[in-house]
Amino acid sequence: MSGEEVGGAVPEAQKASWGSFIKSIASFSGDLSSMTAPSFILSPVSLTEYPSYWGEHPELFAACAQGRDDVERMTNVLRWFIGTLKGQYTSRNTSMGSEKKPLNPILGELFIGSWPEQKGEGETTLVAEQVSHHPPITAYHISNEKAGVSLEGHSAQKTSFTGRSITVKQVGHAILRVQRKDAQGGEDLYLITLPQLSIEGILWGAPYIELSGANHIISSTGYAATINYTGKGYFSGKAHSFKASIAPTSKLDAVLYSAEGEWSGVSKWKKAPPGQDSVFWDANNDRREVQVQPLEKQGKMESRKVWEKTAEGIRSGNYDAASKDKSRIENEQRTKRKEEIAKGTPHQLEMFVHVPEDQEFVKLISAVSKGATEDTYRRKPRVH
16 A cells, blocks of 8 residues: 555554554544544644634634725635635644644633734734533634734534544534724624535645535625535545635625635636636745734633643653553543532633524624524623
């Protein structure tokens, strides 16, 4: 099988563990996210940090509020969204050789960060919280007050093994809020649904992500963007490909503008707005990593503080130390949950509040899916 030999990209000392892991996921029934993975395939980063990938181009995030009309603002929102994909799905663990399984956050885990102002776009801030452990759900809120733009959402994953790859159904949605700067005032909403993904290369120990299917950006202004994804097949196709179109929500096949290309590389307008050059987005543009407080100043529930020793073990290749610290954290959490049940004092969310049915979601999603409902999490009002 040469390059596709099972475990071919796995360190020699870990091949037996990798083979056992493949056998265990092949025979596992249910959501794979609940499985315990060997430490050598773990990322040193918790899922609670992953919302930061939405903000790695803060200038594009701020530009969502700019545009001469509703259609131009939708093109800016689409460009910002496509600009988030490379960071989210291909660049998370490049220094470690291949895709790694993120650490499962503990209930109440927090991630707090920001992107300081650099080009007059204003400061962008991020708060994320693990609001549920079973099922694992992360809620997040990203805001740029100067630009009048904020993003609020939640995400979870349901995973299954298909024989050659792991399929991940992303559960959740995000709503982008843009303050209008014209005489009308008020705010425009953009509902963002999440694409599905598959983790390929599992059998030969070099996992990588492909996006599949489609997702939508649906605006309260009466326009929607539809993004369709394709990847490299066994005999044809190009990795990380997409085609996106913008149309009125009342007639999604009446395409106004469209773009296509590689979401991890260069994409171009196929049907461009007036005055636009041919390039829609170049994913080789520099991304700005989120800034956080030094570890010694972080609270005990902040993500990098929680997983400090586990992450050190993973990065240094001391997988025994990583496994021991990870087990310690998980055992402490089990004990804490049992004590809460015994005392009748369930865990209280710190930054967010659960909303059983998101009426904004229901109203906007009706353009592409009738009768869909979904709950969500809202950021608690901040006390100044």
